[in-house]
Amino acid sequence: MNSLLVASSVSCGCSMTQSLLIAAVIASLLLVRLFFGYAPSKLKSSPLSAREQALVEAAANTFFAPGGPIPLSGSDAGTLSYFDAYFQRCPAHQQLLIRLLLLSTELGPLLFGPRPCRFTRLSHAHRTRFFEEAFSSWLYFRRLSFISLRAIMTMAYLANPEVAKSMNMHARRDPFGLENAS
Numbered sequence: 001m002n003s004l005l006v007a008s009s010v011s012c013g014c015s016m017t018q019s020l021l022i023a024a025v026i027a028s029l030l031l032v033r034l035f036f037g038y039a040p041s042k043l044k045s046s047p048l049s050a051r052e053q054a055l056v057e058a059a060a061n062t063f064f065a066p067g068g069p070i071p072l073s074g075s076d077a078g079t080l081s082y083f084d085a086y087f088q089r090c091p092a093h094q095q096l097l098i099r100l101l102l103l104s105t106e107l108g109p110l111l112f113g114p115r116p117c118r119f120t121r122l123s124h125a126h127r128t129r130f131f132e133e134a135f136s137s138w139l140y141f142r143r144l145s146f147i148s149l150r151a152i153m154t155m156a157y158l159a160n161p162e163v164a165k166s167m168n169m170h171a172r173r174d175p176f177g178l179e180n181a182s
Contacts, residue, residue: 046084047095051120052102056083058120059105062127063153070166074153077163082156098152104145108134112142 041050060074106119114129134146
């Protein structure tokens with residue numbers, strides 16, 4: 001009986017080592033798949049990483065899709081350049097919050113679906129579904145993240161003069177007439 005226990009413990013030790021090695025390899029592959037494999041940065045001198053830039057473009061094209069009612073897509077309207085300039089104007093603590101917003105959006109589909117992969121790898125339909133579910137989520141911070149990202153993307157999109165012109169928007173520097181008030 002003791003020889004049976006010794007034999008099983010030896011074989012378990014060997015298979016435990018193999019299991020740990022396999023788990024480590026799988027974890028490494030998952031980390032590489034999650035955090036690497038992005039296209040090179042479009043804005044070379046930007047403080048935003050290639051991953052963050054890819055996410056901004058993917059989100060912009062989800063909110064403002066090519067072929068939509070306005071002729072320019074989110075990336076065609078220069079949302080990435082606007083986002084980058086906005087990010088650089090923010091203080092360091094807000095930059096950290098923006099980075100966390102981008103990271104939570106990129107990894108959100110792993111937790112909430114519609115498919116267990118990063119946001120930038122989803123199809124346009126799945127990205128749209130992800131945002132729709134975030135908009136109506138019972139989790140306050142998920143809704144807040146969606147609204148925050150949507151607000152920044154909308155500011156970036158509307159900052160494009162061609163978009164503003166197609167929406168018949170005109171800048172009014174003094175909408176309440178306060179400059180001439182005594």
